[in-house]
Amino acid sequence: MTAQREAHVSDYMNWAKTRSRARFNLATSGLDNLELSELDVKLEDLALTGTSGYGYPPLLEAIAKRMNVGTDSIVTATGTSLANHLAMAVVVNPGDEVLIEQPTYEPLLALARYLGANIRRFPRRFEDGFAVLPGEIEKNISQRTRLIVITSHHNPSGVLTDEKILREVGELAQGVNARVLVDEVYLESMFDQRPPAASHLGPQFMATSSLTKAFGLSGLRCGWIVAEASLAREIWLLNDLFGVNAAHPAERLSVCAFAQLEKISAKTRTRLETNRALLNEFLDTRDDLETVRPDSGTIMFPRLRNGDSERLCRLLKEKYETSVVPGSYFELPSHFRVGLGGNTETLTAGLQRLGSALDELGS
Numbered sequence: 001m002t003a004q005r006e007a008h009v010s011d012y013m014n015w016a017k018t019r020s021r022a023r024f025n026l027a028t029s030g031l032d033n034l035e036l037s038e039l040d041v042k043l044e045d046l047a048l049t050g051t052s053g054y055g056y057p058p059l060l061e062a063i064a065k066r067m068n069v070g071t072d073s074i075v076t077a078t079g080t081s082l083a084n085h086l087a088m089a090v091v092v093n094p095g096d097e098v099l100i101e102q103p104t105y106e107p108l109l110a111l112a113r114y115l116g117a118n119i120r121r122f123p124r125r126f127e128d129g130f131a132v133l134p135g136e137i138e139k140n141i142s143q144r145t146r147l148i149v150i151t152s153h154h155n156p157s158g159v160l161t162d163e164k165i166l167r168e169v170g171e172l173a174q175g176v177n178a179r180v181l182v183d184e185v186y187l188e189s190m191f192d193q194r195p196p197a198a199s200h201l202g203p204q205f206m207a208t209s210s211l212t213k214a215f216g217l218s219g220l221r222c223g224w225i226v227a228e229a230s231l232a233r234e235i236w237l238l239n240d241l242f243g244v245n246a247a248h249p250a251e252r253l254s255v256c257a258f259a260q261l262e263k264i265s266a267k268t269r270t271r272l273e274t275n276r277a278l279l280n281e282f283l284d285t286r287d288d289l290e291t292v293r294p295d296s297g298t299i300m301f302p303r304l305r306n307g308d309s310e311r312l313c314r315l316l317k318e319k320y321e322t323s324v325v326p327g328s329y330f331e332l333p334s335h336f337r338v339g340l341g342g343n344t345e346t347l348t349a350g351l352q353r354l355g356s357a358l359d360e361l362g363s
Contacts, residue, residue, distance in 0.1 A: 008114045012106035013328040022323035024286035024350035029155070029186075029299050030213035031268050031341040038264075041256045050248040054236040059251050061340055062258035063224050067207075074228040075236055076251075078243055079223040080185040083208040085111055086242065087225050088147065090235050091179050092117050097144040103330040105155040106181070112149075120145070126303060126332075129292050130157035133235065134168040145178045152198070153186035156330045156337045158297035160187075163195060170202050187298045188214035189272060189341075190256045193263045193296070199226040206231070211257060213298055213341070215264050221247075222254040257280050268341075272298065273341040275347050282351045298341045301327070308333035312357055319360075 030068040048058055060071040067074065077083035084107075089094035094116030101109060102121040112119050122136045132150060141148070144269055148169060153162040166182065184207050189213070197207040198208045210223035225235055257264070279281030279300060283291050291302040304312065313326045313336060340347070 008110070010107040010110040012325075015329065020323050020325070021065050022317055023321035023341060024346055024353060025323050026338050026347065026350045026354070027323040027325045028339045028342055029337070030218065031216035031271070031298070032340070032343055033218055033266075034216040034264065039256060040260060041253060045256055046249050046252050048249060050251065051243055052085070052245050054250070056246070056251040056255075058255045059258075065225075065227050066258065066261075067199075068200065069197075069226055070229065073199070073226055073232050074173075075225040075227070075239065076246060077208075077223040077225060077239070078209040078246065079212060079218075079221045080183060080208050081107065081223070082205050082243060083210070083223040083225045084108060084181070084183060086235050086239055087181050087206045087208055087227070088112065088149070089115055089236050090231065091147050091148075095143060096146040096293070098147045098149060099141055099145050099178075101132065101151065101154070103150070103156060103332050105151055106275060106329050108149055108151075108183070117147075118144070124157070124159075125153060126290075126292065126335075129158040130154055130301075132161045132165050132169065134165060134172060137169055137172055141172055141176055141178070145173075145176050145177050145276075147178055148173050148180045149183075150169075150180065151183040151186075153189075153294065153297035153299070155183070155186070156299060156325070156327075156332075157292055157301040158294040158299040160184070160190075160294060160296060163201065163227070166198050166201055166205075170204055173204050174202070179204050179206060181208070184209045185213050186299070190296050191269055197226045199347040203228040203231075211254065214268060215257070215261065216268065216341075217254075217257055217264075218249050220254050220257060222250065235270055254263050271344060272340055275342075276342055278344070278347055278351065279338065279340060282355065286355070286358065288362055299339055301330075301332075301337050303332075303335045304326075307361075309336040312336065312361060315361065316354060316357045320357050321351045322353040322357075324354070 008351040064071045098117040122140045198205045199207040206227045289302045325337035
């Protein structure tokens with residue numbers, strides 16, 4: 001692979017697909033995958049092929065209703081990953097300046113590099129609870145900035161950015177004629193307590209999300225972008241170069257899933273509450289870890305008080321059959337990311353093994 005092509009890959013996604021699996025997997029960031037039998041769906045609900053066009057109307061209507069916008073503000077995409085790609089690509093040209101949080105979800109950086117952007121960063125520090133500080137954005141924004149990129153809940157820390165802060169970010173963006181992309185894929189894990197999509201805060205905002213993290217429906221690849229109608233139209237036209245038309249059986253299944261989200265939510269909400277309590281109890285016993293503890297979302301990002309997490313992650317995988325995400329994939333090697341959405345028994349066993357590995361390294 002040439003050096004140029006190497007710059008266009010995501011190291012994190014390669015690790016996730018090839019090296020994250022373990023008997024006790026705490027590296028996943030969403031809910032365990034739902035089985036098809038758990039969806040109330042009949043064969044006659046499906047079809048192989050639908051009418052080609054810019055979105056399947058029943059799916060657009062289901063997403064628009066949930067996001068409380070018109071269907072002309074919705075673009076469907078193959079998961080949040082393609083949604084982020086399209087949202088970023090529609091406003092970023094080679095050489096444009098993109099301001100991205102640090103740390104962040106690594107594929108967002110890889111995407112900006114692929115698009116030829118001039119990448120600048122603004123910090124989200126552990127000492128500040130990984131909060132977005134508008135003052136830090138103001139220090140790093142310029143007249144050349146075309147896009148500000150935020151994840152909320154923050155990936156990797158799980159910290160939510162509230163509406164007041166996002167409004168301030170929007171004002172800064174508006175001052176330099178930039179847009180704000182907010183990846184909200186974890187926001188659905190707040191269920192009926194989730195705030196409105198960031199796109200409601202002004203036309204400079206785009207919000208992306210999917211059914212993946214909160215509902216265990218990753219196999220549907222049901223993602224979307226919420227944007228002002230004129231920009232949404234541009235994104236649809238850009239998608240003609242990428243996704244063209246979606247897999248229609250997945251669109252039909254996604255419509256069925258939207259009709260059942262409340263039923264699915266009841267199960268997943270209970271699991272997240274139980275698992276968050278278990279992880280917090282574990283953290284209470286560890287003097288060798290310090291953690292910003294968000295009260296929603298599906299991930300946390302503990303920090304080792306001494307050393308980096310590479311030795312820990314390697315020992316955990318090789319000896320204790322347990323995986324977490326090394327913090328090096330988020331530019332903070334002293335941290336590691338833990339997922340809360342898996343089976344409770346798996347989390348319990350995995351945390352016991354994590355404790356044993358920490359004890360072994362500290363002895």
